[in-house]
Amino acid sequence: MRGRVVLDGVVKRFGGAVAVDHVSLTIEDEEFFVLLGPSGCGKSTILRMIAGLEDPSDGTISIGERRIDGIDAKDRDIAMVFQSYALYPHMTVRRNIEFPLRSRSVAREDRDRLLAEATAALRLEGLLDRKPSQLSGGQRQRVALARAIVRRPVVFLMDEPLSNLDAKLRVQTRAELVDMHRRVQTTIVYVTHDQVEAMTMGHRIAVLDRGRLQQVGPPQEVYDRPANLFVAGFLGSPPMNTAPGEVTPEGGVRVAGGELTVQAAHGRTPVVVGVRPEDLSIDPDGPIGATVAVVESLGHERHVACRLADGSLWTALIATRDTVPHTGDTLRLRPHAGRVHLFDASTGERIATG
Amino acid sequence: MPPADVAEAAAQEEKAARAARRRRRVREAGLGYLLIAPALVVFGFFAFYPLVRTIQLGFYRTPPFPGLPNKAVGFSQYRSVLTSGDFRHSLWVTVLFGVYTVPTGVILGIALAVLAHQRLKGIGVFRTIFSSTVATSVAVASVIFFTLLNPQVGLFSYWLGKVGGSGILQDPTWALPAVSAVTVWQNLGFSFILFSAALQSIPDELLEAAHVDGASAWRRFRYVTLPLLSPTVLFAAVVGGIAAFQAFGQIDLLTRGGPVNHTRVLVYYLYQEAFQRNNDGVASVIAAALFLISLLLTAAQLRFLERRVFYAR
Amino acid sequence: MRGRKVLQYVLLMAVAVVVLFPIYITVVNSLLSPDTIGHRPPVLFPTHPHFGTYSTAFHEGHLGTYLRNSFFMAAVITVGQVITSVFAGYAFAMLRFPFRRALFITFLSTLMIPFEATVITNRHTIVSLGWENRFPALIVPFLATGLGTFLLRQAFLGVPRDLHDAARMDGYGHWRFMARVAVPLARPTIAALAIFSFLGAWNQYLWPLLVTDTDRLRTVQVGLRQLEGTSIQQINVTFAGTVLAALPIFALLIIFQRQLVRGLTAGAVKG
Numbered sequence: 001m002r003g004r005v006v007l008d009g010v011v012k013r014f015g016g017a018v019a020v021d022h023v024s025l026t027i028e029d030e031e032f033f034v035l036l037g038p039s040g041c042g043k044s045t046i047l048r049m050i051a052g053l054e055d056p057s058d059g060t061i062s063i064g065e066r067r068i069d070g071i072d073a074k075d076r077d078i079a080m081v082f083q084s085y086a087l088y089p090h091m092t093v094r095r096n097i098e099f100p101l102r103s104r105s106v107a108r109e110d111r112d113r114l115l116a117e118a119t120a121a122l123r124l125e126g127l128l129d130r131k132p133s134q135l136s137g138g139q140r141q142r143v144a145l146a147r148a149i150v151r152r153p154v155v156f157l158m159d160e161p162l163s164n165l166d167a168k169l170r171v172q173t174r175a176e177l178v179d180m181h182r183r184v185q186t187t188i189v190y191v192t193h194d195q196v197e198a199m200t201m202g203h204r205i206a207v208l209d210r211g212r213l214q215q216v217g218p219p220q221e222v223y224d225r226p227a228n229l230f231v232a233g234f235l236g237s238p239p240m241n242t243a244p245g246e247v248t249p250e251g252g253v254r255v256a257g258g259e260l261t262v263q264a265a266h267g268r269t270p271v272v273v274g275v276r277p278e279d280l281s282i283d284p285d286g287p288i289g290a291t292v293a294v295v296e297s298l299g300h301e302r303h304v305a306c307r308l309a310d311g312s313l314w315t316a317l318i319a320t321r322d323t324v325p326h327t328g329d330t331l332r333l334r335p336h337a338g339r340v341h342l343f344d345a346s347t348g349e350r351i352a353t354g
Numbered sequence: 355m356p357p358a359d360v361a362e363a364a365a366q367e368e369k370a371a372r373a374a375r376r377r378r379r380v381r382e383a384g385l386g387y388l389l390i391a392p393a394l395v396v397f398g399f400f401a402f403y404p405l406v407r408t409i410q411l412g413f414y415r416t417p418p419f420p421g422l423p424n425k426a427v428g429f430s431q432y433r434s435v436l437t438s439g440d441f442r443h444s445l446w447v448t449v450l451f452g453v454y455t456v457p458t459g460v461i462l463g464i465a466l467a468v469l470a471h472q473r474l475k476g477i478g479v480f481r482t483i484f485s486s487t488v489a490t491s492v493a494v495a496s497v498i499f500f501t502l503l504n505p506q507v508g509l510f511s512y513w514l515g516k517v518g519g520s521g522i523l524q525d526p527t528w529a530l531p532a533v534s535a536v537t538v539w540q541n542l543g544f545s546f547i548l549f550s551a552a553l554q555s556i557p558d559e560l561l562e563a564a565h566v567d568g569a570s571a572w573r574r575f576r577y578v579t580l581p582l583l584s585p586t587v588l589f590a591a592v593v594g595g596i597a598a599f600q601a602f603g604q605i606d607l608l609t610r611g612g613p614v615n616h617t618r619v620l621v622y623y624l625y626q627e628a629f630q631r632n633n634d635g636v637a638s639v640i641a642a643a644l645f646l647i648s649l650l651l652t653a654a655q656l657r658f659l660e661r662r663v664f665y666a667r
Numbered sequence: 668m669r670g671r672k673v674l675q676y677v678l679l680m681a682v683a684v685v686v687l688f689p690i691y692i693t694v695v696n697s698l699l700s701p702d703t704i705g706h707r708p709p710v711l712f713p714t715h716p717h718f719g720t721y722s723t724a725f726h727e728g729h730l731g732t733y734l735r736n737s738f739f740m741a742a743v744i745t746v747g748q749v750i751t752s753v754f755a756g757y758a759f760a761m762l763r764f765p766f767r768r769a770l771f772i773t774f775l776s777t778l779m780i781p782f783e784a785t786v787i788t789n790r791h792t793i794v795s796l797g798w799e800n801r802f803p804a805l806i807v808p809f810l811a812t813g814l815g816t817f818l819l820r821q822a823f824l825g826v827p828r829d830l831h832d833a834a835r836m837d838g839y840g841h842w843r844f845m846a847r848v849a850v851p852l853a854r855p856t857i858a859a860l861a862i863f864s865f866l867g868a869w870n871q872y873l874w875p876l877l878v879t880d881t882d883r884l885r886t887v888q889v890g891l892r893q894l895e896g897t898s899i900q901q902i903n904v905t906f907a908g909t910v911l912a913a914l915p916i917f918a919l920l921i922i923f924q925r926q927l928v929r930g931l932t933a934g935a936v937k938g
Contacts, residue, residue: 053562074568086563090581099577100567147567157566379763385841386764389754393774393811396751400808401777404788411787469682472675483683486690489916491870493888497895497909498693507705507899509692542686600783603872603888607895621783621873628787629877637787645784652779 002064003029003154003187005050010059012045012211019045021211022059027189032181034202035191038234042211043191047157050189051080063155074103079148080157083164085140087132093143094128100151118150121180138169149184156188162197174201195235199223207231229272229348232341238277238303243312244345245273253342257309258287262340262354270345277303279339280316282325286334290314292325306333405645411638424635435639443615444623444640447530451619452598454534455541460590462538463545464583467553468575470546481550488543495540496607503532524613533608533617537601545590552586553579592655599647620644690913697721697906704902720907724894728904729882730911733890738915740805740875740886741868747810748864749857755811756819757845761831771820777813783873790877804878805886809868815860822853862923869916887912 005027012020020042027033035043048054050061052073061069068076079100088096097118101111119125122142132140141161148156161177162170178201181188192198198205199219207214207222207230215227226232232240245255247269253260255273282304290306293313297320304316304325316333325331342352414424415431435441470481487495502510505521514522522528556579564574602621605611611618611626618626620640628637696704698716725731758764759771789808798804826849834844850857875886885893894908 051562051566053565073562073565074570076566078566080563080566082559082563084557084559086557086559088560088564088578099564099569103564103568103570103573151568382762382841383764386758386762386767389758389762390770390774393751393755393816394770396808396811397774397777397813399792400789401780401785404785404792405780407788408784466682469675469679474672474675474679477679480679480683483687485920486687486917489920490690490913491872491888491916493870493872493891494909494913495689497891497905498689500895501696501902501905501909502689502692504899504902507701507902509696509709512707512709539686539689596781600781602783606872606876607892624783624786625873629790634787641784641787644781648781648784649779 001029004064005033005155005187005189006060006062007046007050008060008062010046010049010056010061012042012049012054013057018211020049020056023208023211023213024059025206025213025216027187030185030187032178032188032190032201032203034198034205035189035208036193036195036198036202036205036234037208037214038193040210041208043193043208044159046208047080047159047189047191050155051078051157052076077151077153078155078157079151079153081141081144081148081159081161083160085132085144085161085164087140087143087147089132092129092131093124093135096132096143097124097146097150100147104151114150114152118146121149121183122146137165138173141165141173145180149180152184152186154186156184156186158188158190160192162192163194177201195237199235207234209234225353226341226350228350229274229343232274232343232350236276238315238317240274240276240341241280241312241314242272242274242343243308243310243314245271245342247271247342253340255310256288256290256312258289260287260335260340262342262352269351271351272343272345272348274341274343275314275335275339277315277317279336280314281334281336282316282318282322282331283334284332286332288314288333288335290331290333292327292329292331294327295325297324306331408638408641408645411634412642414635416633416635431635432639432642435636436643440615440623441640441643444618444620445643447615447617448599448601448619450530451534451537451601451617452595454531455537455598456591456594458534458538459541459545459594460587462542463549463590464587466542466546467549468579470550471553484546485543485550487540488547490540490543492537492540492603493607495536496604499532499536499539500608520613523609526613526616529609529613529617533604536608537604540604541594541597548590549583549586552583556582589655592651596648596651596655599644599651620647693906693909697903697910699903701900701902705899717903720903721911723901723904724908724911728890728894728897728908729885730887730890730894730908732882733885733887734911734915736805736884737869737887740802741865743806744809744868745861745864747806748812748815749861751811752815752819752860753845753850753853753857755816756821756823757841757849759816759820760823760826761841761849774813774816786873786877789874793878798878800879800881800884802884805875805884808874812864815864818856818860819853822856823849826852858923862919865919866916 005025007023007025010020010023011018023042023046035046037043045054049056049069050063052068052071056069059069060067063076063078088099091099094115098111098115101114106114119128122145124139124142124146127135127139127143132143135143141164144161162173165173174197190197190201202219204217205219205222206216209230215222215231217225222231223235226235226240229242233242243256245253245260248254248259253262253271253273260273288308290308292304292306294305296303296305300320302318302320302322302324304318306314306316308314314333338354340354341350342354343350412432413426413428415427416424466484470477470484490498499510500523502508503521503523505511508521511521522532560578560582561574564578569577599619600621601619602625605617605619605622606625609617611622621644624637624640624644627633627640692711695711695713697720698713698718699710700717703710755774759767759774793799793804796803798807830848830852831844834848839847870888871886872888875889876892879885879889882893891909891912894905897905
């Protein structure tokens with residue numbers, strides 16, 4: 001339980017603005033936990049509060065059994081990897097990695113041993129006597145990681161560590177990070193705005209928007225059962241299709257001139273209907289009529305963007321081997337059963353899926 | 355058109371083009387020289403010519419009575435002045451003055467910059483106060499302190515317990531330290547601004563990383579901040595050193611080189627010889643020495659700037 | 668955490684008091700009568716301020732004249748230095764001519780020649796030109812600066828090559844390009860240089876001391892030397908004079924804070 005992080009009612013105000021609004025989270029020991037959201041949503045602020053670089057305006061933070069929000073950053077037994085790596089430019093790689101050990105007066109033999117282990121784990125042999133300015137981006141990132149793991153902290157904090165890498169390196173490093181997590185078996189709290197990283201790396205994701213926690217759960221669950229419109233729209237590429245709809249007294253939903261049967265629809269509340277592009281098929285008997293606007297071919301799949309009767313633009317994902325529609329064609333769409341989401345039009349909450 | 359004419363026409367065109375290019379180049383060069391001419395004229399008259407003339411004047415001994423011609427004496431005047439007790443003493447005073455003012459100024463500048471670098475409310479007011487002495491000139495600072503150190507009514511004399519008599523500025527032991535203190539105070543603003551700017555160029559993330567890595571405030575300062583400040587420290591030290599060798603105003607206003615020449619720095623010695631004793635020959639030797647020392651210090655400055663110790667990218 | 672904040676504020680206040688005290692006490696004393704100044708224990712706040720000292724300093728103390736002289740001298744020198752530096756900097760950055768590199772090094776070498784080493788000869792030159800106690804003596808030796816040329820050359824080198832090519836295709840000659848494109852783009856550097864030059868000229872002491880000795884032409888810094896010699900009976904006027912001498916630069920500091928920092932740190936801090 002040493003690496004379990006608990007945030008209870010954490011609030012952070014900067015002057016008049018609320019950056020983090022009553023966030024409560026429990027991050028389990030050894031979990032790879034992702035804080036996901038657009039810029040300005042408060043995810044980095046939460047990370048910095050766990051690190052001790054900011055103090056919460058309200059609420060408590062604990063690691064293990066210890067309440068840490070009053071403790072200075074240097075005494076918290078955590079390690080942090082910054083977006084820009086923050087390597088000490090005037091020190092060699094060796095000195096950079098050793099810095100946390102020297103700061104804690106670790107004995108020489110232990111220091112050498114830990115340095116050797118970290119160097120081997122991140123394949124930094126041969127680079128130890130170089131300065132950061134002489135390293136490539138990927139190498140610098142590995143030095144930053146080595147500096148973090150050398151201390152065997154209880155929690156790792158990572159602030160968008162992949163965003164400064166080019167696309168190919170990013171994919172490679174993603175796999176390395178997951179592998180590293182498996183080996184060190186330590187809690188990782190990982191901040192990113194990239195939903196692909198969140199989906200592929202996290203055990204659980206916490207989605208944040210404007211300081212408020214929107215949903216917490218395993219990636220697939222957050223994807224299949226989004227708590228609200230924001231989460232539904234943030235995860236998934238291309239994003240979920242939405243259109244305003246009306247619940248019929250018979251229990252169905254009228255949308256864009258068609259009618260859908262969705263279980264557990266009740267009342268006459270105006271709703272927003274959401275269907276993911278991969279859950280739409282082109283079917284001559286489908287309930288929703290549309291006119292093709294654009295067809296994009298990506299090689300392995302096609303995106304067919306269509307205009308519905310009410311003007312909404314919906315995209316359907318079809319396999320390349322299926323017949324290709326053309327701009328201007330009229331066709332009908334059929335959402336797959338059990339993949340239609342209904343959201344309350346005023347609150348954005350998901351009220352049903354069917 | 356017959357082929358020969360075509361070839362000839364082409365050759366003529368080529369020649370015309372070359373001539374046009376040459377004209378353009380000449381015009382450009384002419385403009386270049388025109389644009390640098392004003393500055394060059396000023397430098398010629400007031401920097402290069404005086405330098406040569408001064409060195410030359412060192413070879414002539416000024417007669418004790420005006421009206422008599424100068425006597426050409428070769429290197430003997432250089433030798434006698436540079437080995438004289440007066441010159442050596444003056445050089446020593448100047449070096450001592452530099453030792454008093456330069457390290458103190460650097461250390462205080464860094465200390466103030468670090469103190470005012472916090473994210474506290476109202477820190478802007480303090481930063482303005484700390485940089486305020488940059489608005490005081492050497493003369494302003496000197497007159498303020500001269501008056502405050504007045505033996506009869508000066509407030510600082512009273513507080514230092516030196517009332518009556520001739521005051522601290524006429525005390526052989528304390529005159530130079532006092533002048534140095536005035537200089538350090540007057541330069542505080544500049545030193546503060548310099549190190550504040552340098553401090554601000556150190557990325558916050560670097561210090562945050564060190565903080566999370568477990569370094570105490572002192573460790574962060576010693577192993578991260580200070581190494582990254584070292585280019586600025588070097589710059590401040592050399593600039594301060596050069597300024598120390600060129601000090602004049604505060605000596606003239608505070609002690610007139612006294613008491614018993616205990617504050618007679620090189621430039622003041624030069625001033626006395628040239629303009630009070632009308633001894634151009636001796637004064638020129640001093641000036642030549644001043645130039646040489648300045649040259650060495652400036653060369654050191656350029657060398658250090660080349661190396662850019664601990665250059666943070 | 669709270670205790671540490673209090674300690675920081677206390678430290679800041681203590682240092683601020685030490686730094687500001689000489690200036691503070693000068694202003695206070697300029698408003699007291701000479702007897703009150705000599706009073707022990709010392710008076711630290713003027714309960715009945717005498718503003719007359721300022722008028723005395725300004726008129727009988729000639730500070731009004733001195734301020735005017737300093738201002739004109741500094742202004743003309745600043746304009747001169749800016750113009751010659753812009754011209755020379757442009758030439759070195761944008762034009763090609765034989766010996767350009769050698770000439771640039773010559774310009775830079777002036778930085779190594781301390782002014783104090785040239786005063787003897789320069790004074791002779793001034794006297795032989797008949798400029799002693801006349802305005803040109805104060806300004807002509809300072810109309811060019813190696814540092815200024817260096818800075819402007821840097822600034823002009825930073826003008827994108829494309830701009831120059833596009834201007835050439837539009838038919839711009841060098842003069843027009845300099846005036847319409849290069850100079851506006853180099854404005855921050857020019858502003859910093861102007862501040863630096865003005866400050867340097869305003870603060871000059873040795874040279875004005877050597878070439879002027881009438882009240883008509885004296886500058887503020889040298890004027891303070893006169894003021895220093897006034898009797899103890901007029902000590903409050905001395906203080907008032909000092910305040911008047913420092914006031915213009917204080918105002919400049921407040922208005923041009925940002926450019927001032929740039930000017931002072933020109934070439935010192937990388938980045």
